[in-house]
Amino acid sequence: MRCGVLRFPGSCDENDALLAAGRVADAEIVSYRERDLHGVDAVIVPGGFSYGDYLRAGAIARFAPIMEAVIAFAREGGLVLGICNGFQVLCEARLLPGALLPNAGRRFVCRQVRLDVVNPHTPFTAACAPEAGSPPGAGAGAREPESASGATLGAKPPHTPPTLSIPAKHSWGRFYAPEETLREMAGSGQIVLRYAEGQSFNGSVGGVAGVSNRAGNVFGLMPHPEHAVDELTGSADGLCIFESMRRAAQGDG
Amino acid sequence: MAEAALPGLADALALGLRESEYRLICERLGRAPNTVELAMLSLMWSEHCAYKHSKRLLKTLPTEGEHLVMGPGENAGAVDIGDGLICAFKVESHNHPSAVEPFQGAATGVGGILRDIFAVGARPVAVLDSLRFGEPDAPRARYLLDGAVSGIGHYGNSVGVPTIGGEVYFEGPYADSCLVNAMALGIAPRSRLMSSAAAGPGNLLVLFGATTGRDGIGGASVLASAELDLGGEGKRPSVQVGDPFEGKKLMECSLQLLDERLVLSLQDLGAAGLTSSASEMASKGGVGLEIDLVRVPLREADMEPFEIMVSESQERMLCVVAPERLPAVLAVCESWEIEGAAIGVVTDSGHVRVLRGATLREGTLEGGSLLADLPVGLLVDDVPTYGLDPQRPQRPLYPDAPATLAADASPEQMLLALLASPNIASREPLFEQYDSLVQSRTVRRPGAADAAVLAIEPLRGGGATAPLPGLAVSIDCNGRRVAADPYRGTIEAVLECAANLACVGAEPLGLTNNLNFGNPEKPQIAWQLEEAVRGLGDACRALSVPVVGGNVSLYNEGPAGPIYPTPVIGMVGRLPDVARAGRLGFAASGDTVALVGPFSPSPVASELAKLQGRPLPLPHLPPHPRPLPHLDFPDAMAAIRAVREAVRSGEISSAHDIAEGGLAVALAECCLAGGVGATVAIPAEIAEDPLARLFGEAPGGFLLSGPADALQRLAEHTPLRTIGTVGGATLAIEAGGAGSGARIELALSELAGAHGMLAGLLG
Incomplete structure (x- = not known):
């Protein structure tokens, strides 16, 4: 798989996404100025503060030259992953339903959170179920990162959704969609990740942390899987997102 | 014209x-x-640009060292970190702007220090901050805290440089003159300098x-x-x-x-x-x-x-x-x-x-x-540069802080009050407003260890088994102790940073400092400045750590008087393998707990003394001894080296240096960080008074946990006392003989409740 990671002025986590995707595939940076994706197999819209996010997170990046190509790529079924600011950009571009509002507490929060994989059958989460032969460190049983609070996650009972320990860091991460839209999304498997009980700090409706489009090929989430790919930095649970994409792109998912 | x-x-x-x-x-x-x-x-x-009152003193500081690449004079100093790379770093103050407008003052403080780093060709990889405010029961102190923390986050988070550590103290003398010091580190190939x-x-x-x-x-x-x-x-x-x-x-x-x-x-x-x-x-x-x-x-x-x-x-x-x-x-x-x-x-x-x-x-x-x-x-x-007219204060410079702890408080109540005191309470509500992760280098996040740890190269995976060298950073200064004894208080700040680095297994490469003082034209302030710089120089020479650069902020005073003298020290060190970076939390039930190093705690100028409303001692008048405990440099160095080597060996489970609140608070911090209790008996010989054993403060002491035989190996190099065992869900400490009443037994949940008090301040 060749994975293109977009870079807007003000992107911050593009190199992290490049390194994370690079662990399972070839990955390269694609400038916002380009109008062509040069044949990549998947696109990552990374985190950061594109154009400073002074207007509304993602609102300007959505009009960057490269986005026309991304929208066309997504319409043709190409895999598009939006992380944090990238999720905001994809919502602004109407590739994903809903919107992201300022956190309930009105503050930027950087915190390790546990996520329930509500839909483990998407091209972005298929490798996250423990029984699916997960890559090293991914999925259930991975060590909790150290934290000042010292809370550790006990063994999970069987038959519960896989959970991932991944950091989230944002000030505009409160997912919102009208009730009817949410119901539709839930019915069609578009709600892919929810914050585990007591883990949401942003006030997202229904604890939604990550959603896909109806076709399932576009996925956005506020937490940062690219910052959870190595036990040395706290957790490797996020690696399964990239591994899922690789399998889907190569048709061995 | x-x-x-x-x-x-x-x-x-x-x-x-x-x-x-x-x-x-x-x-x-x-x-x-x-x-x-x-x-x-x-x-x-101006004083700010020309260092008119500090230039002569600054010339006395050691600026040469084995790892030094670029000393004071450029936008930032730099040290060699191996593999053809250098680390540039510097701390700078933005105190006065932050007192006027805390959000922009702090944000531009971060922006300015980042420019200093990339001006010398280094890519900024980390920010730390050092903050001082008045007591947080005053709304203005909370407003300044909130604004400064938001401002630091606003800038650092938005530019993709992680904020990986810092410190904050709340003391009355900072009420009118808050301090906002920001430190940044960058990495560059030596050829790009x-x-x-x-x-x-x-x-x-x-x-x-x-x-x-x-x-x-x-x-x-x-x-x-x-x-x-x-x-x-x-x-x-x-x-x-x-x-x-x-x-x-x-x-x-x-x-x-x-x-x-x-x-x-x-x-x-x-x-x-x-x-x-x-x-x-x-x-x-x-x-x-x-x-x-x-x-x-x-x-x-x-x-x-x-x-x-x-x-x-x-x-x-x-x-x-x-x-x-x-x-x-x-x-x-x-x-x-x-x-x-x-x-x-x-x-x-x-x-x-x-x-x-x-x-x-x-x-x-x-x-x-x-x-x-x-x-x-x-x-x-x-x-023109101006000489100082130093004069040791004959009368207290600072008003006494009112007692906030009942006179008949029990040791358990004291420990809970200390854990809940703004200077000791968990910093998590502040740290989590900063992105500490971007750039994929952060191996020890804020609160996980005594010093922040970064991998020098971003982690790429690929099953590499070679050691991954890292940088460790600490920033520290307890202004109240510097006020009690500017010479020793400054030495303590330097030793504290070195101790923090030792606890993650890092060896110091260089330090930067920010001298925050009141009006140097006043003789007592001049004396503080001169004593502090003398202490800084002596400590640097003892540790063989050069000063690579720094900043001076004078005239930090308002109508109510000067700030505590606050020589903030930022120290950078290197560790050979981040996979063995130390943690502060107790990790495994059954591990032995050891008190390591020359540690002779005293209640003078301690956090407990503050809560009890005891006045700061007057700086010493010969032939009386100095107020703060004495520590010989060779003994301090031996302890630091022994702890560093023990952590590097990968054989021990945790390492934490003993600072504010003394041994009891250090034990509680190790328990809370690890989510596990401990049962400990403090040896009577470390201090006469049982309360001093529990809460007295002094440099030189460490708390380590791990297998008994691994700990015992330290005894060849530095004093080592086995004091207890990790396990359970309570912290039990015996500090006196039977029947002395100097006993603590508190559930982790009680400790955590007290330690989490800062969250309530932020609204």
């Missing part, structure tokens, strides 16, 4: 110059300076980044060099406004210019704007500069020449470029969508000359009107 009415002495005084300084300027120039020149000189001769010395007459001076506006006019002299009146709101127009988006583009653009070797020297614009940057570049290079103001991209059309020369608009850099490289330089600027313009030339005149409407032809400016013509030496080197 065409100038209708020359400014006079009264104008010079209004701009902050002394009469003697103005007369000296007139004498050296052979005439009175005009308006533009006086504005430039008043800033260059860049100087700010301008070179080569005929080369061009290029200004790039944000446009120049009226923000921050006179910031260096108005704000940073005089005591603030209460309600400094009237000075708000002098506070700079930060734009992290512009800062991020400027950083990427600067690093690309250096990578492509397009510039000959690089300097950021900070205090005193273009005036200071141009003067410093010319002074370091032994050259002159000519600037044509018409070529400076402006934010506002009708700016006066002096305003353009002293504007402190943020996110600007100045570089020297060979004429044939100009198109390439401007193309890189354009690619990052930032302004760039050739505004002047390097000359061999030894003067900074400011022109308007000149023609740029073959590396020279011709014609135009001459607005200012000042020898570089007058701007930079001729500034």
Whole structure:
């Protein structure tokens, strides 16, 4: 798989996404100025503060030259992953339903959170179920990162959704969609990740942390899987997102 | 020079110059300076830019060391970190702007220190901050805290540089004069290291980044060099406004210019704007500069020449470029969508000359009107330095803090009160407002270990089994202890940083410092400053750690008096393998707990003494002993080395140094961080009084946990006492003989409840 990671002025986590995707595939940076994706197999819209996010997170990046190509790529079924600011950009571009509002507490929060994989059958989460032969460190049983609070996650009972320990860091991460839209999304498997009980700090409706489009090929989430790919930095649970994409792109998912 | 009415002495005084300084300027120039020149000189001769009261003392600090690559004098110092890489780092204050407008003051403090780092060619990889506010029961202290923390996060988070650590203290003497010090680290290939010395007459001076506006006019002299009146709101127009988006583009653009070797020297614009940057570049290079103001991209059309020369608009850099490289330089600027313009030339005149409407032809400016013509030496080197008139205070300088702890409090109540005291409570509610993860290097996040740990190279995976070297950073200073004993208190701050590094397995490479003090013209403050610098020098020599650079912030006082003397120390070290970086939390039930190092705790100037409302001791009067406990450097060094080697061996489970709140608080912190209890008996021999054993403070002590035999190996090098066992869900401490009552038994949940009190302050 060749994975293109977009870079807007003000992107911050593009190199992290490049390194994370690079662990399972070839990955390269694609400038916002380009109008062509040069044949990549998947696109990552990374985190950061594109154009400073002074207007509304993602609102300007959505009009960057490269986005026309991304929208066309997504319409043709190409895999598009939006992380944090990238999720905001994809919502602004109407590739994903809903919107992201300022956190309930009105503050930027950087915190390790546990996520329930509500839909483990998407091209972005298929490798996250423990029984699916997960890559090293991914999925259930991975060590909790150290934290000042010292809370550790006990063994999970069987038959519960896989959970991932991944950091989230944002000030505009409160997912919102009208009730009817949410119901539709839930019915069609578009709600892919929810914050585990007591883990949401942003006030997202229904604890939604990550959603896909109806076709399932576009996925956005506020937490940062690219910052959870190595036990040395706290957790490797996020690696399964990239591994899922690789399998889907190569048709061995 | 065409100038209708020359400014006079009264104008010079209004701009902050002394009469003697103005007369000296007139004498050296052979005439009175005009308006533009006086504005430039008043800033260059300000305390903030010229270190008039501290320069002589700073010269006594050791600046040489085995790992030193670049010492004081450049935008940031640098040390060798192996594999052809250097780490550049520096701490700088933004105290006065933050007291006026905490959000922008702190944000631009971060922006400024980041520019210092990439000006020397290093990519910023981490920010830390050191903050001081008044007691948080005052709404103003909470407003300043909230604003400063938000401002640091706003800038650091938006530019993609992780904020990986810091410290904050709340004390009455900071109520009117808060401190906001920001430290940054960067990494660069040694070959990319860049100087700010301008070179080569005929080369061009290029200004790039944000446009120049009226923000921050006179910031260096108005704000940073005089005591603030209460309600400094009237000075708000002098506070700079930060734009992290512009800062991020400027950083990427600067690093690309250096990578492509397009510039000959690089300097950021900070205090005193273009005036200071141009003067410093010319002074370091032994050259002159000519600037044509018409070529400076402006934010506002009708700016006066002096305003353009002293504007402190943020996110600007100045570089020297060979004429044939100009198109390439401007193309890189354009690619990052930032302004760039050739505004002047390097000359061999030894003067900074400011022109308007000149023609740029073959590396020279011709014609135009001459607005200012000042020898570089007058701007930079001729500034008088002032000796201090130090006098040890005979009376207390600081009002006594009221007791907040009942006189008959039990040891358990004392421990809970200490854990809940703002100086000790968990920093998590503050740290989690910062992105500590971006750049994929952070191996120990804030709160996980005594020092933050970064992998030098971003982690890539690939099953590499070779050791991954890392950097460890700590920033520290307990101003109350420095107030009690400026010499020993400063030594303690240095030892504390070294101890923090040892706890993650790192060896110090260099340190930076920010000397925050009151008005040095007052003899007692001068004494504090002199004693602190003496302590800093002695500690650095004992540790063989050079001072690579730093900053001085004086006149931190308000109507209620001076701040505590606060020499903030930032220390950077290296560890051979981040996979073995130490943690502070107890990790495994059954592990042995050991008290390591020469530790003789005393209640003097401790956090408990503060809660009990005990006055700070007066600095010593011979033949009385000094107030703070004595520690021989060789003993301290032996403990630090032993702990470092134990952590590096990978055989022990946790390491934590004993600081505020003493042994009992350190034990509670280890339990809370690890989510597991412990049962401990403190040996009577460490202090006579059981309460001092529990809560007394002194440098030199560490708490380690791990297998008993691994710990026992430390005993060859430093005192080691086995004091207990990890396990359970309570912390039980026996500190006296049977029946003494000096006993603590508290559930982890009770400890956690007290430790989490800061969250409530932030609303």
